[in-house]
Amino acid sequence: MRLTEQEKVLCASFALKKDARHWWRTVQMRRDVTTMSWQDFVSEFRTMYFNREILAAQQDEFTSLRQGTMTVMEAINKFEQLARLCPELVPGETEKVRLMMKMFRSDIAKQVSAGDSPPTRVSDCISRAIRAEYWINRDKEERAQFFKAKKEEKAMGKQTQPRQNFEMNQKGSAKKLPSEKDCSWK
Structure with missing residues (x-):
């Protein structure tokens, strides 16, 4: 037409x-x-x-883009938006992966590039980054729950010594663990 x-x-x-x-x-x-x-x-x-000043500013923003506090998906969306405005800076898939890896936080980038083969395709890089973010966040949540429980235990006055050292009986006095001769089958 x-x-x-x-x-x-x-x-x-x-x-x-x-x-x-x-x-x-x-x-x-x-x-x-x-x-x-x-x-x-x-x-x-x-x-x-698309005047020169605006293009230069967009190129600077693109080349200095860092994930910071953004989620992986927010960072990728921003990356893609700027990549569309600066296509000459991303001539191919390999360069796009390199710039994307540079953009991610170091904890994400380490996990994305770990293993036998680093990502060579954008789709692989993105899926690895999303997976890495999930596991990093899950680990942070588990640690936070652990330390919260420890803090609550301490606040309630519970003893946190290992069970092997002693057990408390109902009256609160220390109860000795049975000796070896008490446990013999003879």
């Missing part, structure tokens, strides 16, 4: 959302868009959204 120049402009403008839609309204106010060519539209759009 072939579209005229004006039909291309109409279709593209219809697809604009949020800030881009507001930008388009300002373009409509200052010029006659019914006769606008596709090249004029692209030029206007690039001037607004």
